[in-house]
Amino acid sequence: MEEVATMLKSNNFPEEVAKFLHSEWGISHLFPPQKEALKPLMEGQNALICIPTASGKSLLAYLSIIKQTIVMKPGTQAVYIVPLKALAREKYEDLKALSGKLGIRVSLGVGDAGEDGRGIHRADIMVCTSEKLDSMIRTNNSFLSNVSVVIADEFHLLNDVSRGPTLEINMTRILQLPNKPQIVALSATVGNAEALASWLNAKLVESNWRPIDLEYATLAQLEVEPRLVQSQNNNPHLKPPRTLSGPKSSPSWAVLKDTIASNGQLLIFVGTRKSAQSEAKKLSERLNKFVIKEDLNLLDEAKEVGAKIKSNATSSMGDELGNVISGGVAFHHAGLTSFQRKLIEEGFRQRKIWALIATPTLAAGVNLPAQRVLVRDVKRWDGGFMRPLPVMEVRQMMGRAGRPQYDKTGEAWILAKGNDQFELADDLSARYIHGDVEDVVSKLSHEPALRFHLLSMIANGGLETRKEIGSFFFSTFLGQSYGDIALKEQIDEMLNWLVDQRFIRSIGIDKKIDNETDLVEDWDDEIPEWALAAKSSVGVSLSKPTLPTEAKFGFSKANAYRELNHSNQTHVIHQGTKYKATDIGSRVSTLYIDPLSASILLKGMRRAVRRRVRGTEPVTAFGLTHLVTRTPDFFAMWAKSSDLSPDSEVSLKSSLHYDEYLDKAVLEENHLGQVKSAWCLEMWMEEFDLRVIEKKLGVSPGDIYYRIDLSTWLLFASRELLRIDDVFAGHHQHTIDELSKELDLLRQRIRSGCKADLLDLVSLKGVGRARARTLASMGVRQPSQLLSMSKNQVSKLKSLRGWGPKIVENLIEQVKSYKVNHLTERPRSDDEPLPGEEHLS
Structure with missing residues (x-):
């Protein structure tokens, strides 16, 4: 503790900081890269810090925030930019714990529904995604005037086509602020770090130092051949090759068994969701048989996690996930619900799950290190072809190996598959272990x-x-x-x-x-x-x-x-x-939609108004839903090759609604994918079970929820654009008002996943579409009718699965409170006249 305490004291940090770091996070000394970076950071210089995972980048960011907002410029604010929601929540929890000792407030802005958008910028530290920051600037372009430090985490994602441009625009704005806040960019190793540092006018801190050694190796025919050791030692020693025991037909199992023998955990990266689920299922079955045969007690805690997943499963994928977790293995991809992801991540951190099979998105997301990482697939389907993964992405995956609190060495292996595996292993080593990392290239020109x-x-x-x-x-x-x-x-x-x-x-x-x-x-x-x-x-x-x-x-x-x-x-x-x-352009900007999306929505809504006025062609809920799937802001589902057949269910569905489309893709494949997406949302709001939707359309619950969020946002944008559009010069206002109400109703139905008759009930806290339908079947259609239920009805409701006494009692109290608040007229403070205000009779 002495080293950290001395450094903090010399920089006038409050004593509480050193105590917290030692007692809560166990930090007693600084790593070499941290020491190198601290001098420019404590002087208030901009810095680009490119050091490996687990080498202490986050601590440098936290100390920079405290130095600027408490020591150097009290009363100013900090912004912490992250690329992903999951990572934002992780940093928010860290900063919340630290700030609690310092009496400062931390807010989280990730664009979730129900988020207090107005309160985010009032906090001392704002943790947000780049998109949320951009959105806040659009609605209040002066709120950065009191910011003294900006942290840009995962800065190498400037290279990402979807997230990079917004980060680049935000950083350009920040560089031009008259108050000149300090910029601290945290990045993985990149090929052109000097150019990025020059752009940021920043001190470049680069290092390969890690708190524990990281051994890079290839795996071919079950032979592990170490290729490089990233070490604290200047002359690291390469171990001799060794051969794993196990079937050559299942190298992943051989790796997992070897990992468990050393009491470690395994992360396996694969190219697709299907591969993740398939590999997890196979490994779970093998591990379960192995545990029974060897009479080992390794899966008790995993079975508890699996049971919890299964008890809350609403899809066959959820059932499958619960089953594989019971065997000590889990899969992780974007098709999971947030509840499932949270349980899996917690289970892996708590060492209840032995192996996690993930798609590459995990490497850029939450912090889930393991003793060993196996990169099984180094290619993925991209633009109609199987393409090799970038070196930068594979290095990010491999950097997850090694847990400082558990391991002396982390191990990152790349699997060679197919014919001539040993020759391929040499090629993989040359490219991904010894090869140069790609430059970060701006995607703003797209x-x-x-x-x-x-x-x-x-x-x-x-x-x-x-x-x-x-x-x-x-x-x-x-x-x-x-x-x-x-x-x-x-x-x-x-x-x-x-x-x-x-x-x-x-x-x-x-x-x-x-x-x-x-x-x-x-x-x-x-x-x-x-x-x-x-x-x-x-x-x-x-x-x-x-x-x-x-x-x-x-x-x-x-x-x-x-x-x-x-x-x-x-x-x-x-x-x-x-x-x-x-006026339309300004609204498009604050709605945070692509101008091309706005163009498509405006054209479609104008067609809807003309149809209604003339009464010749229909305007339907399906047609309006399909319209939003047409926009580039909506991530439409893919049409499978079987869907392209004229007799496929999707093609027939498309024909059924032919005269309802307000806009239509030129390519039939794109059109059918958009029809499929609209059909998915239609089934959801018609209260189809998730298992039915999953089976019919082949879509996972996480994907459905993602498209629900997108469609409700775009339907809101459609309504706003319809209201502000001046193309009809004030005419047909009645029709425009009618369509606005229909868009509102459609948005509420998609958000709640129910028919219109349940919307009042689902407005109650704790009541979703399933509980609302149960109440409706008992004759309760309005919240107030809960108070008129007989004792027998209340008892019956309490006994139903998914309810219980506490839930029912809370609902009744909620309705009583609502009625009291609305029936009791209280004086309004905003009705009190200001001094000198003229009283109106």
């Missing part, structure tokens, strides 16, 4: 990201002229990497599209700004004539290397839609051209 953030910066970011817009995007990591020439045409094209869609409008030209010549023009005397001729062609750029792109399937290009494409030639925009967001 059109969905660019149009999303371009509209936001005009509507809520204070950018007005084309020059200001160009300057801002040039200051992003994308602009710093490739220069403004590469961005110019893309920005001009997108500005023109946003104008055509009436999300922004041009309001003249700032005469003080010269129309500066494109930098390419300065090179004309050095460019051959054929290149000069090519320069005027669409898509040809005479600049630095072209921006990184990737194949896109489904939604990407706004101008791929014929009705949205304004011209074949990008109009060059004067640098002084001024822009302002329209």
